[in-house]
Amino acid sequence: MTSIPNQNPEQIARDLIDKQLMLAGWLVQSKNEVNLSAGRGIAVREYQTSSGPADYVLFVDRKPVGIIEAKREEEGERLTVAEDQSRDYATSKLKYLNHGDLPFVYESTGTLTKFTDYRDPKPRSRPVFHFHKPETFAEWLDQAKTLRARLRDFTTLDEYGLRPAQIRAIRNLETSFKDNRPKALIQMATGAGKTFTACTFIYRLLKFANAKRILFLVDTKNLGEQAEQEFLKYQPNDDNRKFTELYNVQRLSSSYIASDAQVCISTIQRLYAILQGKELEDTAEEENPNESSWTYSKLLSGKDPLPVAYNAKNPIEQFDFIIIDECHRSIYNLWKQVLDYYDAFLVGLTATPDKRTFGFFNQNVVSEYTYEESVLDGVNVPYDVFTIETEITKSGSIIKAKEFVDRREKLTRKKRWEQLEEDLEYKPSQLDRNIVNPSQIRTVIKAFREALPSIFPDRFDEEGEFEVPKTLIFAKTDSHADDIIQIVREEFNEGNDFCKKITYKIEEDPKSVLNRFRNSWAPRIAVTVDMIATGTDVKPLEVLLFMRDVKSTNYFEQMKGRGTRTIKFDDLQKVTRTAKHTKTHFVIVDAIGAIKSKKTDSRPLERKPSIPLKDLLGAVKMGAQDEDLFLSLANRLLRLEKELTEPEKEKFSDLAEGKSLQTVIKDLLNAYNPDVIEDIEAEVSKEMIGQAPDDISKTIQGKVEDLRTEAAKIFTGPLTEYVEKVRKAHDQVIDHVNIDRVIKSEWDTFSKDKANEVVKEFAEYIETHKDEILALSIFYDQPYKRRELNLKMIKELLEQLKLDRPLLAPSYVWEAYQQLDQVKENSPKNELIALVSLVRKVAGIDAQLTPYDKTVNLNFQKWIFKQNAGQHNRFSEEQVEWLRMIKDHIASSFQIDIEDLDYTPFDGKGGRGMMWNLFETQMVDVIEELNKELTA
Template identity: 40%
Template sequence: MLSQAGWDVQNAASGLNLHVQGDRRGSGVAVREVTTARGRADYALYVEARLVGVIEAKREGADLSAAETQANGYADHLTDAQQRLVAWRTPLPFRYVSDGGETRFRSTLDPDSRTRRIFSFHQPRTLARWMRQADEDPQAPSYRARLRLRMPELDERPLRPAQITAVQGVENSVALGRGQHGMGQSRSLVQMATGAGKTYTAVTFAYRMLKHARAERVLFLVDRNNLGAQAFAEFENFTTPDTHRKFADLFNVQRLGAEGMLASSKVVISTVQRLYMELTGRRLPDSVPEGEGSEADLPYDVPGDIEVGYNDTIPPEAFDLIVVDECHRSIYGKWRSVLEYFDAPIVGLTATPVAQTFGYFNGNLVSEYTYREAVADGVNVDFSVYEIETRITGEGGVIAQGTVPVRDRRTRRQRYEDIAEDIEYGAKEVGVGIISKDQLRTVIQTFRDRLFTEIFPERAKRDRDTDALLWDEMYVPKTLVFAKNDNHAEEIVEVIRDVFGKGNDFCTKITHAARKPAERLADFRNLPQLRIAVTVDMIATGTDVKPLECLIFLRDVKSWAYFEQMKGRGARTLSLTDFERVTPGVGPKTRFVMVDAVGVTRKPKVDAAPLERHSDKQISLEKLLRKTAAHTIEEEEVSTLASRLAKLDLQMTSEERAEIERISGGVSLKDIVHGMVKAVSTDDQLEAREAAERVGRDPERAVRDLIERALKPLAAAPVLRARLLEMRRAKDILYDENSRDALVRAGAAVDDEESAQATVRGWKQYIDDNRDEIAALTIAFGADSDIPPAVALRRLQDVARSVARPPRSWTPDTLWKAYENLGQALVRKRAKRTAADLLALLRYELAGGAERGAPVPRPHEEAVQERYSAWLARQEQSGVSFSTRARWWLDHIVGATIERVRFDTADLDYAPFTTRNGTDGFLAEFGAHRAEEIIDELDKELGA
């Protein structure tokens, strides 16, 4: 281990040469059996001929805690000669203990230094760098010391409040070494809603650690290649708040590729698979090339264990910080060994932590910012659900006997086959083994027909004379359709182009199987004419397409975390300028709509499981059969295999079923599947356990025997397994061309009355519990209030953030919809609800609500616009008219009032007013006396 790390190992008794590696920087010699004032240390470590540390070596399995005490004794008690002549400093700071299987390390340069496990000994050049840094700054001699003592105040100006909390939380946690389990790495978890700026947050604290704590290098681990490209752009384009230079001008940023890790790199961006390949020099089984410009993602699901050995080019101390983006996936199961190779604190970023996430990070959640809080802050937009139910989607259908089209899954080559009997298929088969063109057409036709009347009614443009709906494809929201697989995506694209009567420029497929998917993704972001994209997984997590306003689910999702990631694609906000660049003429993005065509929003979700627990989509039939032959198939995989074979049996012809029965020695595929289902059933397993216990056998062995007997027809027949795979590949997709689908229901998903009542009751209770503070808050928005409008607005936003946090999780939209559903608020179809609308609901309840006949609350924006129109009308009646230039000022004051509830004269010195000389321009336009009168009048007339 020492030699691997670059140490020259010598004996103290003979031939000692501390200069054997020359006088170069970072030379290191490990000397055996060196005597100290407390006895002989197994190894003394010399760097550049200076004594810097000791190693206490033990046989495997020995008590390493006792060995630590010995090592500390040697490091703390040197001989006089050692102290005066050769020690770099005393006591010696670097202390190691090892039994060959486990190595522990402690550096007394760290404040509150503690022992931690490491993969192997540090290289001498690493210790040399640490020594130089300690000599340069004796008061903060180590990375962790600098994190505590040398980090300047955070410049909060470019950050949102949630980002400030996250940066401070991470820095504090890493500096104190929190989140350790035993002697492992320090681990910190940041939960931040999609769209709230996780990557920008990470770049911020990475920059501060590189510059002020002098971190050597940062690893930024991403889930997918396209996310690596996004992260690379974020790092490169980050403007440093102190010097106002680009990050890439100060620190080299690298995406790890075939050239390996560059010595000059300060930030390395990689997937865990690419990092594994770089560490081991091995390729992953069944992997595809990955490098600069390649968008192919290497698989997570690989057979065998992921083992990592020492790599002197990328040693365990190569990074001082590891950031794991979308950490709900890449840190679990067999891949965690790659991360645990490194001696560095780990920071996880995710919007959707599950139980395994909290477990991995030892419960050290340093900041939390939920989706509801992000909506309350205007960081994300809220959503609504529109449901489309069809008969085939809910019930399945029947393919009548006769000649039917069959398409090969891999080549998509179509042929026709005769089937001798009707084939019934269920709802789960739709889009996977069965394609019903009419089902797809019914869903997409309903979406098109209802798009401007029910889903986005505010975009309806009608002929002035005939009132006919005018169709403009540019008003079609940027829409992402989630398909079940690549073949399903192909069919959906064809149907969308046909139903909308548009070509390739209007709708495209963006999957890993598509040609140049990265270019297509960029086109979808940036081209106005490309309105709809169909994907499977490529845009499901992490990938930003901010102008998205509509998500169509044509696939079910069982994982809560994955569903939240998919939902998050539509939640991103962007400026009006950027939005109108791709969707002109419809105003700002204020919401997004999930079109649920499969019931995904109503079905229960579960937390994502570790990657060892394969879902149907994570492990192929070929792998399941291979594991069956090797007797290594897990119980839950038997259920998956049974499901796959049952689907295949459904698609077979009678001749093929007879062939399978002949190959298997007289057992039908249906009987094989039936035996497998019984073997994993709770009742049959309980019976097997009880029978085993009665005769003194191991009950778990009895269950395994039950499973293996059920699998024997497959395990003992390689020819049968091969033929099943051939049939699967050849008979993957049947087309139902005859069944006609029917729309069952289409409309907005409505919360039931009971749910709305529960929300309103909770809201009333919140007001009652905080009545004095809320009453004072509503008074603060009166025109006669002495409280500055900006302060009043901050207090209102604090209330919005407070109720957005669990367990309430209320946004202004959530509350307003509850009142709408109970008929206690005016229905509002356009802009999203804001904190100003929350004020209307507060005043409504303080006035007694429905019980006392209080006036029904009205949406703030509409109320302000109506009051403004009435004020203008009164001015005109009294003979006052305003020029176009004067109306510009008045209109923008109204806009500011809509946004901030009350107008603050200080706003005149900010955009957009500064484009016309701010306060001076306003006074010049109206005159000092009239200007003051207008502000007072508008404050009284427009205020909530």
């Protein structure tokens, strides 16, 4: 809201509060114009009480029910202090009225609001996004007990049919609810029954706590459908009816939320769109937005994502509880604000939490059940690793100049024949993205086929025919999946039904294919990219063939989880006839090194189709500015823009004087856009009216030339080199020339010779680039600047390492050090922390390879001991708590700035304002001191 000049801060806050109250359905009246019959909910300003005038008194159905204490925005951090004042008003007598204490109390600045229901056991304030509706208060007052009181009324859990880990999770979660903990995390291994556990405690919340409505939140349509099936078949122990006969379950497929729905299942993408009042594109729910190339523009038809705003059709009290499936990827960035919107308890479900997950759920982990524990309990099965390595997979190859190659468009798969003008050398990381070598795919598949009888020696039928176990192949892209399927069918000498693709982009119904894969003999092999990489239950799976790597450790663990499921022997035999016993394990066939690298105008534009992009860039760089050149370059960049990742676009912008790729394209198009030039002509003619025509013409020509120069000037050497480099990473060349061969097809090991080689290669890379990469130069030559090392520098170093030497992944190098007995601890899960630890070792800063976060912890202990030495402690307990938060931030982000205090976790503790209150003039000095001492 725009403030009026000279308007005081109190009035600004009240104007904001007035607006929010009206949006929530309240009528705002002054104390001199009260009409309690004007509506159901009335908010009266400055109403007189025995303790003085209250900022707002809330009436519902003519009865007083609540208080709002308004504060200036700069007092947001002091809302907790205002609780006593607002409570005094709530327990005071209102003029003219005879009433009891008012239960509903807010403290608000208009931008930050806290709410307390004083009918709760041990009433506790909580932040809310907005004010509640008057109808909600009326409904709550009709209830004998509040929700938080009812959460203390659970009956003893009937344990029949529940595993020990599920029992523990439900009991601890209900204790968390009784303690009024707003967030709780259930960490449960893939295959251990997270969704069944959720169905059980949701049933108990509805029956015993009389919850009004519960949201089960997912991030893909596939997971939503699977959750719906769990509710459809769930039957509680204390009732003969199914869950869906007792309670209404609605899986959202539009913006409509049924008023009688007691359980809603939705993707977080759909919920965001609902709150925005927008329609959702069909494809937006198909892919997990945090692990794919999905972008926000898919959500709202190309528009930029907007912050969540109050939506009266979907008020903050719409859900009492939100269950967040796969919460390790649904609680950040754009999605966090969806969760912050609702006044609801949040329960996270995941098999693979990380530090951010623990932080978001306030470290309230009510249950931890790891994969290793699930294997020991017989809930899941273990796995073995079989490695297939080929020459081209390991080292890439080179296609000599003058060879004829096919070039294929990824989307249409349309081919064109072309003779190479120069040698084309490609790295392993380019395979199946911009280079396709059918021999490499065929060699891997053939080696897999030949190894299967030795991996599963008991799978021959009475006639000596080998039965392929149910196998899931992970492909890099849809195009890669198509290549794999064709070769699998040929190498196994089978028909179409033997090997199928399961992605959202197939013509067949993907759910039907998945169901056949799960329950029928055919298909024996399925190829997927993302659709069933996580969260999908295919119990008969016995082989996972990795032909793609992934950057995220969490995602990789989720992918591995597809094979962990146990299955009854009879059920396994129905789909795998030669199975001689129940499923005891599954096999990961690693053909990519995934185990070791584990770890984000109508004008025709093309005017120069025969000229390579490199030459177009070179011509613009050297000053050429003709129309055909600009339009052709814009066209090539338009194509490229659709394929670039967000980090690649950011890198482009850094090299293009801060301009985005879309802006650069627009500038090229506008340089010869008749409408733009016409506007220039009209503007100049208007400004120079009455002057000589030649002067006007020269001025117009000068402005047009400036327009074209501005469009071209950003194409400097570094930018053109980067564009050409990244373009090569997104175009596919079909290599029919080089024939691949198997180097290794064996059970996985890591020899000491190999470990020495990896450690040496990594050290050589770091030494070679220490003068080129800023982060490395700081480690080597500028120890006094180590405090300036930041997260962006380390990310750039990691990106460069992955680009240059993708096999030198930090976790892989760390494992090499472990094989050489130079470090006992496992690699940190955060690969940035692992990378910094390794660089410090190579640079000689640390004598032993030590996880960087532990180095920071040790430095902190030494520093804090020094501060508190002697008779007087330098810091209080409350200050030390803040110092520990800062230490944790430096351990993960390598540096802290004052601005970081505005974000998690500091904002939850009062942000930079609270730190200033605690440290006052010492604040800046303490931050600089910690940056220096902890990174030493």
